[in-house]
Every structure is written in C-alpha cells, then in structure tokens.
Amino acid sequence: MSSYILFPLVTDIVRRIGISGFRNLGPFIAACPEWLAIVFSDEVLKESGNNMAKYIEGLRLAALDGPSVQTLNMLGEGAVHNLHSYFAFGNFYVVCGNPEDGKIINVVFNEVFQNLVESH
Incomplete structure (x- = not known):
C-alpha cells in the first residue's frame, strides 16, 4: 500500500464506502493483505452493518x-x-x-x- 496517504484517512475512506454495503468492499479485500486488514478493522465493520x-x-x-x-x-x-x-x-x-x-x-x-x- 502506498505511504502517500495517511492510514487513518485511508481507513475513513474505506469505512465510508462500506456504509453503502459490505459488498462494495470486495475489491479492497482482494487487493492485498493490508487492504484486507483495513476492511476487517473495527472501524469499518461497525459501519458496514455486516x-x-x-x-x-x-x-x-x-x-x-x-x-x-x-x-x-x-x-x-x-x-x-x-x-x-x-x-x-x-x-x-x-x-x-x-x-x-x-x-x-x-x-x-x-x-x-x-x-x-x-x-x-
């Protein structure tokens, strides 16, 4: 994952995408282990409703x-x-x-x- 964007900002972006549905997070899960960890973090899962x-x-x-x-x-x-x-x-x-x-x-x-x- 690129180090140009701050980790909390990336987490917030993924969290906002997850609000509209957990299925929208599929590409992030498939991308790499770092993105997978972000998708399954507490911050994102609480908002995704899955x-x-x-x-x-x-x-x-x-x-x-x-x-x-x-x-x-x-x-x-x-x-x-x-x-x-x-x-x-x-x-x-x-x-x-x-x-x-x-x-x-x-x-x-x-x-x-x-x-x-x-x-x-």
Whole structure:
C-alpha cells in the first residue's frame, strides 16, 4: 500500500464506502493483505452493518490472538443476528473465565435447538 496517504484517512475512506454495503468492499479485500486488514478493522465493520463479517472476523481474531474484549464484542454484535455467532459467543465467554454468563447463553441456545444438527 502506498505511504502517500495517511492510514487513518485511508481507513475513513474505506469505512465510508462500506456504509453503502459490505459488498462494495470486495475489491479492497482482494487487493492485498493490508487492504484486507483495513476492511476487517473495527472501524469499518461497525459501519458496514455486516454482522456475518463481524462474526467471522471475531472468530479469526480469537483464533489468532486468543479471546479478548475486542473479539467478544465482535462476536456479541453478530450474536444478535446469527445463531452460530450466539453459540460461539457463549463458548468464548466460558473460555474467557466467565462461565456463569457463558452457561446462560448456551442454555438459551439449547432451548432453541436440542442439538447442533438442528441449528443448520
């Protein structure tokens, strides 16, 4: 990526493009790893409104860096709209040392689905 444009300015431009739809960010994702990182940054994902992307990026960051507040927030935002994210959110709560809340989340998931096969 060129160093002529300041990083925060590039992020803001990509964020504004993402507001009109996550599909408009496809060329940036395909361009190079630097642009991919910008597209999947918190600033851009919050504005793009793509909860599935937040879920996938939350899982990726959790696997790469380990569970953190950032990954839990991303999974939590996706959990409202996606049952798989809800399930992962509950499991990460348990892993992060909050088993009581994680158990509550998973109990609610199990009330909706008796087993994981039904959730597909």
